Amino acid sequence: GENVEQHPSTLSVQEGDSAVIKCTYSDSASNYFPWYKQELGKRPQLIIDIRSNVGEKKDQRIAVTLNKTAKHFSLHITETQPEDSAVYFCAALPYNQGGKLIFGQGTELSVKP
Amino acid sequence: DGGITQSPKYLFRKEGQNVTLSCEQNLNHDAMYWYRQDPGQGLRLIYYSQIVNDFQKGDIAEGYSVSREKKESFPLTVTSAQKNPTAFYLCASSIGSLSNQPQHFGDGTRLSIL
Numbered sequence: 746g747e748n749v750e751q752h753p754s755t756l757s758v759q760e761g762d763s764a765v766i767k768c769t770y771s772d773s774a775s776n777y778f779p780w781y782k783q784e785l786g787k788r789p790q791l792i793i794d795i796r797s798n799v800g801e802k803k804d805q806r807i808a809v810t811l812n813k814t815a816k817h818f819s820l821h822i823t824e825t826q827p828e829d830s831a832v833y834f835c836a837a838l839p840y841n842q843g844g845k846l847i848f849g850q851g852t853e854l855s856v857k858p
Numbered sequence: 859d860g861g862i863t864q865s866p867k868y869l870f871r872k873e874g875q876n877v878t879l880s881c882e883q884n885l886n887h888d889a890m891y892w893y894r895q896d897p898g899q900g901l902r903l904i905y906y907s908q909i910v911n912d913f914q915k916g917d918i919a920e921g922y923s924v925s926r927e928k929k930e931s932f933p934l935t936v937t938s939a940q941k942n943p944t945a946f947y948l949c950a951s952s953i954g955s956l957s958n959q960p961q962h963f964g965d966g967t968r969l970s971i972l
Contacts, residue, residue, distance in 0.1 A: 781963075788948065789963050796958055
């Protein structure tokens with residue numbers, strides 16, 4: 746079955762710097778890759794997603810890139826702000842698996858002012 | 859994601875007791891999911907339902923049960939067989955299991971043992 750590995754597990758950056766979180770997946774049939782942000786004690790919130798027919802997607806300071814050949818995708822946050830501090834989860838949706846998202850282990854991002 | 863309501867927000871369970879966590883959605887979504895999240899950990903799938911009157915086990919179904927009698931409701935029962943139930947429980951829904959659409963989460967229920 747699908748397996749998603751996420752790195753790093755913790756990331757600390759200075760305000761204004763960029764942050765990059767990487768995920769790899771094992772099932773080449775996976776076709777949808779969302780990213781969630783979870784603040785302490787709250788629900789995961791979808792921040793950006795990408796489908797397998799697209800290589801890159803951007804939304805203001807957030808971008809996601811997908812390399813299907815290498816089976817990895819990355820989240821890029823530019824001009825980080827303290828409010829970006831949270832745990833970020835990547836996920837992959839295997840094809841024809843009942844909509845089951847396979848989540849990475851999470852990255853705790855800390856943005857220092 | 860105001861369309862997914864979980865209740866209660868906090869729940870305490872005594873030894874040997876079954877407790878039921880509520881999840882209701884008004885998004886007209888076909889698919890619903892239950893996840894467990896332990897402190898500092900990721901999300902693990904307990905059960906999921908692609909359509910009314912149908913559900914499947916996830917990765918950690920032992921000690922849990924669900925029902926899907928109505929499209930908008932997917933309650934989770936934590937039975938006494940679940941020996942370590944303390945966790946944050948998240949319900950999610952999506953338009954349909956066959957489409958590559960995102961899952962949206964409720965606010966969660968935090969379950970503890972008395």
